[in-house]
Amino acid sequence: AGLGPKPQAERMFALMDRFLSNDPVSLQKDILDHVEYTVARSRFSFDDFEAYQALAHSVRDRLIERWHDTQQYFKRKDPKRLYFLSLEFLMGRSLSNSVINLGIRDQCADALSQLGFEYEVLAEQEGDAALGNGGLARLSACQMDSLATLDYPAWGYGLRYQYGLFRQVILDGFQHEQPDYWLNFGNPWEIERVHVSYPVKFYGTVEEETLNGKSCKVWLPGETVEAVAYDNPIPGYGTRNTINLRLWAAKPDGQYDMESYNTGDYINAVVNRQRAETISCVLYPDDRSYQGKELRLKQHYFFVSASLQDIIRRFKDGHNNFDDFPEKVALQLNDTHPSLAVVEVMRVLVDEEHLGWDQAWNIVCRIFSFTTHTVLPEALEKIPVDLLGSLLPRHLQIIYDINFNFMEELKKRIGLDFNRLSQMSIVEEGAVKSIRMANLSIVCSHTVNGVSRMHSELLKTRVFKDFYELWPHKFQYKTNGVTQRRWIVVSNPSLCALISKWLGTEAWIRDIDLLIGLQEFAADADLHQEWKMVRKVNKMRLAEYIEAMSGVKVSLDAMFDVQIKRIHEYKRQLLNILSIIHRYDCIKNMEKTQRRKVVPRVCIVGGKAAPGYEVAKKIIKLCHAVAEKINNDADVGDLLKLIFVPDYNVSVAELVIPGADLSQHISTAGHEASGTGCMKFLMNGCLLLATADGSTVEIIEEIGEENMFLFGAKVHEVPALREKSSDHKAPLQFSHVVRMVRDGHFGFKDYFKSLCDGVEGDSDFYLLGSDFASYLEAQAAADKAFVDQEKWTQMSILSTAGSGRFSSDRTIEDYAETTWGIEPCKCPS
Numbered sequence: 001a002g003l004g005p006k007p008q009a010e011r012m013f014a015l016m017d018r019f020l021s022n023d024p025v026s027l028q029k030d031i032l033d034h035v036e037y038t039v040a041r042s043r044f045s046f047d048d049f050e051a052y053q054a055l056a057h058s059v060r061d062r063l064i065e066r067w068h069d070t071q072q073y074f075k076r077k078d079p080k081r082l083y084f085l086s087l088e089f090l091m092g093r094s095l096s097n098s099v100i101n102l103g104i105r106d107q108c109a110d111a112l113s114q115l116g117f118e119y120e121v122l123a124e125q126e127g128d129a130a131l132g133n134g135g136l137a138r139l140s141a142c143q144m145d146s147l148a149t150l151d152y153p154a155w156g157y158g159l160r161y162q163y164g165l166f167r168q169v170i171l172d173g174f175q176h177e178q179p180d181y182w183l184n185f186g187n188p189w190e191i192e193r194v195h196v197s198y199p200v201k202f203y204g205t206v207e208e209e210t211l212n213g214k215s216c217k218v219w220l221p222g223e224t225v226e227a228v229a230y231d232n233p234i235p236g237y238g239t240r241n242t243i244n245l246r247l248w249a250a251k252p253d254g255q256y257d258m259e260s261y262n263t264g265d266y267i268n269a270v271v272n273r274q275r276a277e278t279i280s281c282v283l284y285p286d287d288r289s290y291q292g293k294e295l296r297l298k299q300h301y302f303f304v305s306a307s308l309q310d311i312i313r314r315f316k317d318g319h320n321n322f323d324d325f326p327e328k329v330a331l332q333l334n335d336t337h338p339s340l341a342v343v344e345v346m347r348v349l350v351d352e353e354h355l356g357w358d359q360a361w362n363i364v365c366r367i368f369s370f371t372t373h374t375v376l377p378e379a380l381e382k383i384p385v386d387l388l389g390s391l392l393p394r395h396l397q398i399i400y401d402i403n404f405n406f407m408e409e410l411k412k413r414i415g416l417d418f419n420r421l422s423q424m425s426i427v428e429e430g431a432v433k434s435i436r437m438a439n440l441s442i443v444c445s446h447t448v449n450g451v452s453r454m455h456s457e458l459l460k461t462r463v464f465k466d467f468y469e470l471w472p473h474k475f476q477y478k479t480n481g482v483t484q485r486r487w488i489v490v491s492n493p494s495l496c497a498l499i500s501k502w503l504g505t506e507a508w509i510r511d512i513d514l515l516i517g518l519q520e521f522a523a524d525a526d527l528h529q530e531w532k533m534v535r536k537v538n539k540m541r542l543a544e545y546i547e548a549m550s551g552v553k554v555s556l557d558a559m560f561d562v563q564i565k566r567i568h569e570y571k572r573q574l575l576n577i578l579s580i581i582h583r584y585d586c587i588k589n590m591e592k593t594q595r596r597k598v599v600p601r602v603c604i605v606g607g608k609a610a611p612g613y614e615v616a617k618k619i620i621k622l623c624h625a626v627a628e629k630i631n632n633d634a635d636v637g638d639l640l641k642l643i644f645v646p647d648y649n650v651s652v653a654e655l656v657i658p659g660a661d662l663s664q665h666i667s668t669a670g671h672e673a674s675g676t677g678c679m680k681f682l683m684n685g686c687l688l689l690a691t692a693d694g695s696t697v698e699i700i701e702e703i704g705e706e707n708m709f710l711f712g713a714k715v716h717e718v719p720a721l722r723e724k725s726s727d728h729k730a731p732l733q734f735s736h737v738v739r740m741v742r743d744g745h746f747g748f749k750d751y752f753k754s755l756c757d758g759v760e761g762d763s764d765f766y767l768l769g770s771d772f773a774s775y776l777e778a779q780a781a782a783d784k785a786f787v788d789q790e791k792w793t794q795m796s797i798l799s800t801a802g803s804g805r806f807s808s809d810r811t812i813e814d815y816a817e818t819t820w821g822i823e824p825c826k827c828p829s
């Protein structure tokens, strides 16, 4: 009483100051509204895909609400923020993950069932967002989930490729690549921000000018492209916090376009449009080696420039002194792909903000941290100087200046040791003068992280030995982790329910250390019963998928033995296939009575080969050729089957991993930086057959070697084995199976010849021959353990119980504390 009418803004807030309700009735109303107004179908007639779209939009509304609240809260609190720069994110499906993190899965399922739809069926309608190649890209997605869940004030930045990772189609056993038209039916999970766009410049010249009596450099670019933002809300679990993944798409610069249209040059305007859009068109399908393409470099700079303009704009909105920048901003370089960012920050601070070089350099050295994901020297990116100089002339000058200062400092520290100086230089002299992006990143970052303890040791003692000796304090490691939300709660709901039942709480979904509580029940007969039942249901789901996809019926009593990952020689899928041939050959040569003792196996292999990687493609073909023989051999029947799962991606992994009994992580020791697939299997209670490589070494410490099947040369033994004369390396069984391939037992004799040549004699770089005997022993041990199902179940429970250390929550907390210096900023509910 007595109060006049509320001001309009206040009235509006009052109206809006309630969140969308999450009960089934409200959800149902929202879904029907979206059917009618967003999808524009009649609410009396819509199909599964349209129902999925309407459901997705209803979930998206809820995400947007939280996104707004979180961003406003961050703005008000102004904490130090982390910006995670990555050229790759393998997000997979968003619906299933969002409804779990928002806590509305069951309500959605209820709402849909009353409308006559099944939630699971609709979830299957969504395609994967595959904006990345493999481990590195999926790791980025897991880390985003943890950053949101742990309430860190963080944003991810990446590229919105119009075509994600190619679709793998198998024809006659050969891999063919097809474009991934993932945006063809729209993407309800992104918000296009037409008003958030920045010009990105390329080419041109650099001129010297005088400003306020001081000489300065001015870059006069030759081409400008516009970067437009697409925001992808990332919800945390058990929190209102919803962070942002901002992806950039390239569009033509408006002005140039208009000019062409106005002068009637319609064709040129269209060509120009396409030229600009090409930048964010395709994801390079090779995560191992630098493509040597200008377009790839253009992608890198396009992404870096747009992200930094956005970050600096946000900083300036509230701050006017760049000396405060390191207090407010942490920039994470996810591998070397975004490393031009260090040069771009120098350019902006010196050329545009007119800070002195030393002041700018001091800022740069305090904001960047770098994580490398490889041990393979050939995977460290190098960019030809000519290419860089033509595309980004001012950046090349800055790199030279950074390198000059670094070399001068280095000479003071180590003297005129030219060998070392040239190895550590950012500029590599030689036939093709190049910029070493890893050296650039190390010189400019305050921290260099490896992705497992073993990886870090290899970096310190081999790959970056000189840098470690110079700056030991910069080197750290954060063993990778994966999110239990996606890899247990979403993909294995029955295991999730079982764990919560036995732990008496769901708290482990946010506090993974609680999983260790399962150890106490590892021998409990009731838990064994229930555990086996869950595993059987998951195997049934996988068996149905296998039959639908390949026509092969598999026995649920068999051991499901899985190796799914990118196809690479060092990951040794070939070792697996050769041992399957050995198993087949043994069965064929057995008496009927002996065969009764054979443990039946379904061997499942899946993965993509980079399109230009011939050896990997041959491995895929060999797998199919062997499968063809074995699966059609009635004499062997259910004792052995070999299945290749085509088009391996995140959603296929979600189906395969929970149904696996055994999984293989068998890289030659010293080659896998970390590996994250092993962690997903471990969490799901699948036993590991592995070499002591990457993060497996730490898994051994957590669950004990008695709970897994280890084999193969240790990392310190590898160099000597490579030296050893070929006669001593491979056992007879190995030569025998290779001979079977050579002799055309599986057809395609000529085609497989080079594969066989590559693993025999001195060519066996990845040591398939010398590890073969111990690999077969580990396989035999797995068979033996599988016969004793109680023992196997106990090992399985202990695997899940011991997997807590491999949650990305642990990795992210460690990064936050020891690398980025950021703290949680929890938006009130």
Ligand code: CBF
Residues within 6 Å of the ligand: 134, 135, 136, 137, 139, 287, 373, 374, 451, 480, 672, 673, 674, 675, 676, 694
């Ligand atoms: O760190 C994440 C993963 O990255 C890779 O996939 C990569 O692309 N460099 C490595 O090969 C993995 O070992 C690592 O787990």
